[in-house]
Amino acid sequence: MADDMSFNPTRDDFEALLNDSMGGRDFAEGTVVKGKVVGIEKDFAIIDVGLKTEGRVQLKEFGVDEAGKATVKVGDTVEVFLERLENALGEAVISREKAKREEAWTRLEGVYAKNEPVLGAIVGRVKGGFTVDLGGASAFLPGSQVDIRPVRDVGPLMGKEQPFAILKMDRPRGNIVVSRRAILEEARAEQRTELVSQLQEGEIREGVVKNITDYGAFVDLGGIDGLLHVTDMSWKRVNHPSQVLAVGDTVKVQIVKINPDTQRISLGMKQLQSDPWDGVEAKYPVGAKFTGRITNITDYGAFVELEAGVEGLVHVSEMSWTKKNVHPGKIVSTSQEVDVVVLDVDPSKRRVSLGLKQALANPWDSFLETHPVGSTVEGEVKNATEFGLFIGLDNDIDGMVHLSDIDWSASGEEAMARYKKGDIVKAKVLDVDVEKERISLGIKQLGGDPMSGDTYRKGQTVTVTVTEVTTGGIEVRFGEDDALMTAFIRKSDLSRDRQEQRPERFAVGDRVDAQITNIDKAARRVSMSIKSLEMAEEKEAIEQFGSSDSGASLGDILGAALRERATKD
Numbered sequence: 170m171a172d173d174m175s176f177n178p179t180r181d182d183f184e185a186l187l188n189d190s191m192g193g194r195d196f197a198e199g200t201v202v203k204g205k206v207v208g209i210e211k212d213f214a215i216i217d218v219g220l221k222t223e224g225r226v227q228l229k230e231f232g233v234d235e236a237g238k239a240t241v242k243v244g245d246t247v248e249v250f251l252e253r254l255e256n257a258l259g260e261a262v263i264s265r266e267k268a269k270r271e272e273a274w275t276r277l278e279g280v281y282a283k284n285e286p287v288l289g290a291i292v293g294r295v296k297g298g299f300t301v302d303l304g305g306a307s308a309f310l311p312g313s314q315v316d317i318r319p320v321r322d323v324g325p326l327m328g329k330e331q332p333f334a335i336l337k338m339d340r341p342r343g344n345i346v347v348s349r350r351a352i353l354e355e356a357r358a359e360q361r362t363e364l365v366s367q368l369q370e371g372e373i374r375e376g377v378v379k380n381i382t383d384y385g386a387f388v389d390l391g392g393i394d395g396l397l398h399v400t401d402m403s404w405k406r407v408n409h410p411s412q413v414l415a416v417g418d419t420v421k422v423q424i425v426k427i428n429p430d431t432q433r434i435s436l437g438m439k440q441l442q443s444d445p446w447d448g449v450e451a452k453y454p455v456g457a458k459f460t461g462r463i464t465n466i467t468d469y470g471a472f473v474e475l476e477a478g479v480e481g482l483v484h485v486s487e488m489s490w491t492k493k494n495v496h497p498g499k500i501v502s503t504s505q506e507v508d509v510v511v512l513d514v515d516p517s518k519r520r521v522s523l524g525l526k527q528a529l530a531n532p533w534d535s536f537l538e539t540h541p542v543g544s545t546v547e548g549e550v551k552n553a554t555e556f557g558l559f560i561g562l563d564n565d566i567d568g569m570v571h572l573s574d575i576d577w578s579a580s581g582e583e584a585m586a587r588y589k590k591g592d593i594v595k596a597k598v599l600d601v602d603v604e605k606e607r608i609s610l611g612i613k614q615l616g617g618d619p620m621s622g623d624t625y626r627k628g629q630t631v632t633v634t635v636t637e638v639t640t641g642g643i644e645v646r647f648g649e650d651d652a653l654m655t656a657f658i659r660k661s662d663l664s665r666d667r668q669e670q671r672p673e674r675f676a677v678g679d680r681v682d683a684q685i686t687n688i689d690k691a692a693r694r695v696s697m698s699i700k701s702l703e704m705a706e707e708k709e710a711i712e713q714f715g716s717s718d719s720g721a722s723l724g725d726i727l728g729a730a731l732r733e734r735a736t737k738d
Contacts, residue, residue, distance in 0.1 A: 206245045214241055218249065248272070273305030274340055286332040286352055291323065299323065301333060301347055308333070308345035317353050364393040365432050370424050373441065378418045386410050388422060388436055395434035397422060404439045404446075404478025406464050413438075445478035446519050453479075453511050453521060458528055463505045471497045473509055473523055481521030483509060488525045490532050490606070491565040501525070532564035533603040539563075542598050545615065550592045558588055560596060560610055568608035570596055577613045577693070578646075578654045616649070625654075625695065627685055630702055635679040638672050645683070645697065654695060658683060662698035665707075670700075 204218035213225045226249060228241065241247065280287050291310065293300040298311040310333070315323060326349075334351035337344070368374075368390070376388035376395070385398040397420075402413045414420065422436040453459065453475060461473035461481070470484040488500050501507060510527035514520075540546055540562075548560040551567060558570040572581030575588075588594065596610035625631070633645035633656070642659040663670045675681070684702035688695055 202249060203246055204249050206241055206243050206247060208243060209241075224249070269305035273303060277303060277306055277335065277345065278338065278340070281335045281338050286334055287347075288330055289333050289347065290330045291327050294323075303333070303345065303347070306345060308335075308347045310347050310349065314348035314350045317350055317357070361393050361432055364391070365427060365429075365434070368393075368424055368427060368434065370427055372424045373421060374424060375419060375421050376436075378414050378416050378420060381410050381414060381416060383409065386414050388420060390434070393434065395422070395424070395436040397436040397438060401425065401435070401437035401439055404442060404444065405474065406472070406480060439478075445476055446516060449479060449516050449521070450514050453481075453514055455511050455513060458508060458510050460506060460508050461523075463501050463503050463507060466498050466501065466503060468496065471501050471525075473507060475521070479521065481509065481511070481523040483523045483525045487512065487523070487527070490526045490529065531603065532566045533601060533606050533608070535564060536562065536566060536608065537601045537603060540598050540601075542600060544598050545595055546598060546610065547593065547595045550588055550590050550594060553585060553588060553590060558585070558594075560594060562608065566606075566608065568596070568598075568610040570594075570610045570612055574599070574609075574611035574613055576653075577616070625685060625688060627688055628705075629685045630682055631685065631697075632680055632682055633697065635675050635677050635681065638675055638677060640672065643672055643675050645681075656683075656695045656697045658697050658699060662686075662700045665700045665703045 202218050204224070206214050207217045207223060208215035209228070212228050214228055215223050215225060217223045277287060287303055289301045289303040289308065291299045292302045295309070298309055299315070301308040301310045314336075315326070320326075331349065332352050333347040333349055334355075335345065336348050336351070337346040339345075374390050376390045378386050379389045379394060380387040383399075385396050385402075387394045388397050397410075397414075399407050399410050402410065407413055420438065421441065422438055423440045424434060425437040425440060426435040427433075428435075459475055461475045463471050464474045464480060465472040468485075470482050470488070472480045472482055474480050483497075485495075485497050488497055489495070492500060507525060508528040509523040509525055511521065512524045512527070513522040546560075546562060546568070548562050548568070550558055551561045552559040557572050558575070559567045560570060562568050572585055575581065575584035594612060595615060596612050597614040598608070599611045599614065600609040601607075602609075631647050633647040635643050636646050636655070637644040640660075642657055642663065644655060644657050646653055646655050648654045660670055660672055663672065663675075681699060682702055683697040683699045684705060686696045686698045686701050
């Protein structure tokens with residue numbers, strides 16, 4: 170008994186005893202071990218993995234044959250996953266499914282490391298995508314990775330074994346993400362590279378329109394798509410590809426360019442037609458007149474189609490002789506037939522400059538023909554500005570009366586004040602500048618210049634009308650209605666009698682006689698004096714009535730002269 174009591178086993182002793190009982194085999198929980206099927210009871214296979222007791226695995230984990238019978242039998246050696254060495258019943262806890270999963274993970278990690286595809290089958294749908302069976306391991310297939318283009322019905326792909334690319338693996342978490350799209354894109358790229366190698370620039374091919382966008386159409390050339398840009402569809406302007414093509418159309422195209430780096434293929438249809446710009450200078454010589462159709466209107470002008478594929482621009486400045494600073498859309502409209510004149514042709518830039526107004530008569534030329542310089546015109550006052558009046562004339566053109574040409578004697582501001590917008594006036598044509606599109610008119614020239622000729626001379630007596638009374642003298646007006654002139658009689662010239670040199674003794678509207686004392690034609694100024702007239706009349710009276718023999722006094726002589734003058738008046 171003492172010997173028994175002296176035996177005190179350590180932890181190492183227990184491990185040694187356990188190893189002896191297991192026959193020296195290395196077992197660890199969470200690993201895959203080999204075992205032997207020693208019996209089949211109902212739905213379970215009894216498997217000996219070399220432990221004290223066996224473990225049980227459901228037959229369905231080994232699969233069934235076509236007849237529905239288990240594929241495993243007594244005596245088979247199989248691999249199982251050892252979850253626990255012993256449970257409460259003293260049995261080993263083992264799993265065939267987990268063994269297959271571990272085996273699959275090991276195999277998939279090798280495939281992932283080599284960046285190789287793996288076979289699998291879509292077996293179910295989950296949130297955001299699908300579940301894929303990779304031969305024992307379950308993977309997630311995102312919805313965006315099913316195909317190159319969105320797939321509406323995944324039914325035909327379910328359960329079908331096909332290749333997938335592994336995008337991500339996380340063994341501790343048990344996550345695998347795969348992609349079917351990556352496989353398709355790789356295959357497509359290989360196919361595209363092969364097809365591109367078979368194409369040559371300049372080659373003519375037949376294709377089918379697959380898709381139409383705002384900028385062009387995609388054409389299937391037999392497994393590879395090329396872009397037919399809208400500008401390469403026709404020599405003439407095409408506003409939208411749908412005007413020329415429809416999805417499903419079979420078209421003949423030329424391969425314009427192949428980009429070896431991006432493998433993009435540019436196609437053209439117009440290249441199969443003759444270029445309408447060839448010999449354009451001979452077809453449309455400068456100065457020639459043609460009829461075209463408005464195809465497009467912009468802020469800076471309008472495009473006119475001369476023939477299919479050849480358009481010219483009518484700049485806004487060449488659209489109308491008279492309508493300035495007006496949007497082209499207010500002068501012409503789309504699809505309108507118009508006559509134009511060729512102003513310039515640049516074949517290298519494929520540009521033709523056209524003029525719309527040049528196809529019409531120049532209104533300034535026409536005006537000069539019908540209204541030569543010196544003729545009289547009549548029109549409505551369209552506008553009054555600080556420098557003159559604008560008069561509306563024929564063909565929507567205007568003539569201008571400068572403020573200095575309104576009245577011979579009145580100031581510009583005073584003369585302008587007599588006119589308002591809408592008044593009908595007559596004027597004389599003074600000048601027509603066709604190149605600068607200007608017509609100069611004059612109103613005062615209708616009556617002739619009162620300063621010219623001998624109408625008025627120094628020493629002449631005229632009857633004037635008082636128009637204004639000031640402290641320094643009086644302002645008067647004289648002459649005919651169409652040639653009125655003004656003058657100013659100073660205070661000292663109002664009378665030879667100092668007592669009568671008072672401006673206030675005159676009133677506006679009074680008519681008085683005065684003598685012209687000076688005429689300055691350059692300054693257009695006339696000087697007058699009542700005093701000079703009185704002195705001249707006195708001298709004349711003395712010469713006529715005064716003599717040493719008559720005995721008449723100076724008062725008698727002046728009285729007789731005044732009476733004679735009154736009789737004549």
